[in-house]
Amino acid sequence: xxxxxxxxxxxxxxxxxxxDPESSELGRRILQHGIQMIYDLGFEAFTFKKLGDRxxxxxSSIYRYFESKHKFLxxxxxxxxGWMEYQLVFATHSIEQPLEKLKIAIGIITKPSKEDSNxxxxxxxxxxxxxxxxxxxxxxxxxxDSENKEGYFAIYKRLVSRLAxxxxxxxxxxxxxLSLSSTVxxxxxxxxxxxxxxxxxxxxxxxxxPTLYLTELxxxxxxxxxxx
Amino acid sequence: xxxxxxxxxxxxxxxxxxxDPESSELGRRILQHGIQMIYDLGFEAFTFKKLGDRxxxxxSSIYRYFESKHKFLxxxxxxxxGWMEYQLVFATHSIEQPLEKLKIAIGIITKPSKEDSNxxxxxxxxxxxxxxxxxxxxxxxxxxDSENKEGYFAIYKRLVSRLAxxxxxxxxxxxxxLSLSSTVxxxxxxxxxxxxxxxxxxxxxxxxxPTLYLTELxxxxxxxxxxx
DNA sequence: TATACTATAATAGTGTTACTATTATTATTG
DNA sequence: CAATAATAATAGTAACACTATTATAGTATA
Numbered sequence: 158x159x160x161x162x163x164x165x166x167x168x169x170x171x172x173x174x175x176x177d178p179e180s181s182e183l184g185r186r187i188l189q190h191g192i193q194m195i196y197d198l199g200f201e202a203f204t205f206k207k208l209g210d211r212x213x214x215x216x217s218s219i220y221r222y223f224e225s226k227h228k229f230l231x232x233x234x235x236x237x238x239g240w241m242e243y244q245l246v247f248a249t250h251s252i253e254q255p256l257e258k259l260k261i262a263i264g265i266i267t268k269p270s271k272e273d274s275n276x277x278x279x280x281x282x283x284x285x286x287x288x289x290x291x292x293x294x295x296x297x298x299x300x301x302d303s304e305n306k307e308g309y310f311a312i313y314k315r316l317v318s319r320l321a322x323x324x325x326x327x328x329x330x331x332x333x334x335l336s337l338s339s340t341v342x343x344x345x346x347x348x349x350x351x352x353x354x355x356x357x358x359x360x361x362x363x364x365x366x367p368t369l370y371l372t373e374l375x376x377x378x379x380x381x382x383x384x385x
Numbered sequence: 386x387x388x389x390x391x392x393x394x395x396x397x398x399x400x401x402x403x404x405d406p407e408s409s410e411l412g413r414r415i416l417q418h419g420i421q422m423i424y425d426l427g428f429e430a431f432t433f434k435k436l437g438d439r440x441x442x443x444x445s446s447i448y449r450y451f452e453s454k455h456k457f458l459x460x461x462x463x464x465x466x467g468w469m470e471y472q473l474v475f476a477t478h479s480i481e482q483p484l485e486k487l488k489i490a491i492g493i494i495t496k497p498s499k500e501d502s503n504x505x506x507x508x509x510x511x512x513x514x515x516x517x518x519x520x521x522x523x524x525x526x527x528x529x530d531s532e533n534k535e536g537y538f539a540i541y542k543r544l545v546s547r548l549a550x551x552x553x554x555x556x557x558x559x560x561x562x563l564s565l566s567s568t569v570x571x572x573x574x575x576x577x578x579x580x581x582x583x584x585x586x587x588x589x590x591x592x593x594x595p596t597l598y599l600t601e602l603x604x605x606x607x608x609x610x611x612x613x
Numbered sequence: 614t615a616t617a618c619t620a621t622a623a624t625a626g627t628g629t630t631a632c633t634a635t636t637a638t639t640a641t642t643g
Numbered sequence: 644c645a646a647t648a649a650t651a652a653t654a655g656t657a658a659c660a661c662t663a664t665t666a667t668a669g670t671a672t673a
Contacts, residue, residue, distance in 0.1 A: 176649095181649085183649085183650075198527070199526065199527040201526065202527065204629090204630070204631075205631080205632085206629095206630085206631090209651095214650075214651075215650070215651045215652065215653095216631095216632090216651095217632095217634095217650085217651070217652080217653095218649080218650050218651065220631095220632075220633085221649080221650080225631075225632080226630095226631070226632095290525055291525065293521040293522075293525060294521075294522065294525065296582070297518055297519065297522065297578075298427065298429065299426070299427040299429070299430065301582045302582060305582065305583065310583070314585060314586060317586045318585070318586075332588060333588045333598045333601070333602075334588070335585070335586055335587055335588045336576060336579075336587045336588045336589055336595075336598050337602070338586075339575070339576075339579060339583075339586045339587060340568070340572050340575075340576075340602070343571070343572065343575055344568050344571065344572070347567070347568070347571055348564060348567075348568075350525075351564075351567060354524070354529045354533065355533065355538070355542065355567075357542065357546070357563070358542060358545045358566075358567045359563050359564045359567060360560060360561045360562070360563045360564045361564055367564075370564050370565075373561070373606065374561075374565070374568070374602070374606060377605045377606045377609075378601065378602060378605045378606075381605075381609070404620095409620085411620085411621075432658085432659065432660075433659095433661085434658095434659080437622095442621075442622075443621070443622045443623065443624095444622095444660095444661090445621085445622070445623080445624090445661095445662085445663090446620080446621050446622065448661075448662085449620080449621080453660075453661080454659095454660070454661095
C-alpha cells in the first residue's frame with residue numbers, strides 16, 4: 158500500500174520504453190494523442206507515422222520513446238492495470254470485512270471509469286475502451302512467454318493475484334480462486350465488448366452493468382458450494 | 386437437429402469464401418496446411434505467400450479461394466464453432482434431464498478435443514489451439530459491426546444462444562443466462578491459454594481441466610441464488 | 614481433332630507498414 | 644561559446660496484403 162501511495166505515478170517496467178514518456182512534453186503528447194488515435198482508428202490502423210503527423214512531430218522521434226507499436230500497447234496496458242490496482246488498493250485498504258472488500262474490488266474492476274478524475278494526460282475513458290478492444294492482442298502473440306519472462310505483464314498478474322486473495326479471504330476452502338479472479342477480470346472487459354457489439358450475447362445493459370452479474374457470479378461460488 | 390445430421394459437412398456463410406475450399410484438392414490442401422501453418426507460426430506471421438510455397442502452389446491461387454487472410458480466420462472460426470455445435474447437439478439431444486444436458490454441454494465446450502475422430506482434413510487439435518490463440522482477433526476489429534451484420538459470426542452466436550437455453554432450462558428464473566453462456570465459452574478458451582502461458586493465473590492443470598471449474602461456476606449460480 | 618472453358622500457376626506490380634540509419638537542426642546546459 | 648542532448652528530416656529496406664495480367668495445363672464438348 159505504501160508503495161502505491163507515496164507516489165501517484167504508475168510505475169511501469171522500464172524495458173517497455175526507451176525514454177520515459179511522462180518525462181517530457183513530447184512524450185506526454187505521444188501518450189495523449191496515441192491513446193486518442195488508437196481509440197479512433199483501432200490498434201491495427203494506428204501507426205507511429207500517423208501519430209507523428211498528428212502531433213506535428215516525426216515518426217523517428219516517437220521511436221526514441223517506444224521501440225515498437227507493440228511495446229506501446231504493452232505500456233498502455235501496464236498503465237491501465239496499474240491504475241486499476243491503485244484504485245482497488247486505495248478503496249479497499251480500510252475495509253475489514255472480507256465480503257465487503259471483495260464486493261468493492263469487483264465493482265472497481267468491472268465498471269468502466271467515467272467518474273474517475275484524470276490524474277494525468279491519460280484519458281481514462283478512452284484507455285478503458287482501448288483495453289476492451291485491444292488488450293487481448295497484447296498477449297495473444299508468439300512472443301508471450303519471453304515477454305512474460307521479461308515482466309511485461311507483471312502488474313496485470315499482480316492484480317489477478319490480489320483479487321484472488323480477496324476471494325480466498327471470503328472462502329478459505331474455495332479451490333479456484335485464481336481461475337475465478339482471472340475470469341472476472343477477463344469478463345469484465347469481454348461483457349463490455351458484447352454490450353457494444355453483440356448485445357444478443359449478454360444480459361448486461363447500460364442499466365445493468367457487468368458489475369452486478371459478475372458480483373453474483375463470484376459470491377454464488379463462495380461458502381455454499383455445489384460439488385460436481 | 387435434423388439439419389445437423391442430414392449432412393456432416395459444416396455449413397459456412399458463403400460470403401466467407403470465393404470458392405468452397407472443401408470442393409477441390411487444392412482447397413483442401415489450403416485448409417489442411419493453412420491450419421498447420423497458423424498453428425506453427427501464429428496468425429500474424431502466417432501469409433498466403435508462405436502457404437503457397439509450402440503446398441507447392443501459388444499465392445494468387447489461394448486468393449481465388451479466400452478474399453483475405455482475415456476471412457480465412459473467420460472461416461476457420463465458423464468451422465470450429467459449427468463443429469462444437471454439432472457435437473453439442475448430437476451428444477445432448479437424447480438427454481431429458483436439463484441438468485444432465487447442461488453438464489454434458491459444458492463438458493464439450495470447455496474440453497479440448499483430443500478424443501474426437503477427424504471427419505475431414507481439418508485437424509481438430511490444431512484448430513482448437515488456433516482458436517485459443519487467435520479467435521479473439523477475428524472480432525476485435527473496427528469492422529465487427531458490419532461483419533456481424535453480414536452473418537460472419539452466426540454460428541458462434543447460435544452456440545452461445547443454445548447454451549444459454551440449456552442454462553435457462555435448469556433455472557427458469559436466472560437472469561443472466563446469456564452472459565453466463567458467453568462467459569463459459571470465452572473462459573473455456575481463456576483458461577486453456579492461461580494454463581499454457583500464465584499458469585500462475587489459473588487453478589486449472591492438465592489434471593484439473595477448465596471443465597470442472599466452469600461446471601461448478603455455472604451450477605453454483607442456478608437454483609440457489611445469492612442476491613447482491 | 615479443334616475449340617472452348619476452367620483451374621491453376623507465373624510474373625509483376627502497388628501502396629503501405631514497421632521499422633532502421635544517417636544527417637541536420639534546434640534547444641539546453643556547463 | 645562550446646558541447647551535448649533532443650528532435651526533425653530524409654531516405655531507405657524488407658515484408659506484407661493484396662491486385663492485375665498473362666501463361667499453361669487439363670478436361671469437356673462440337
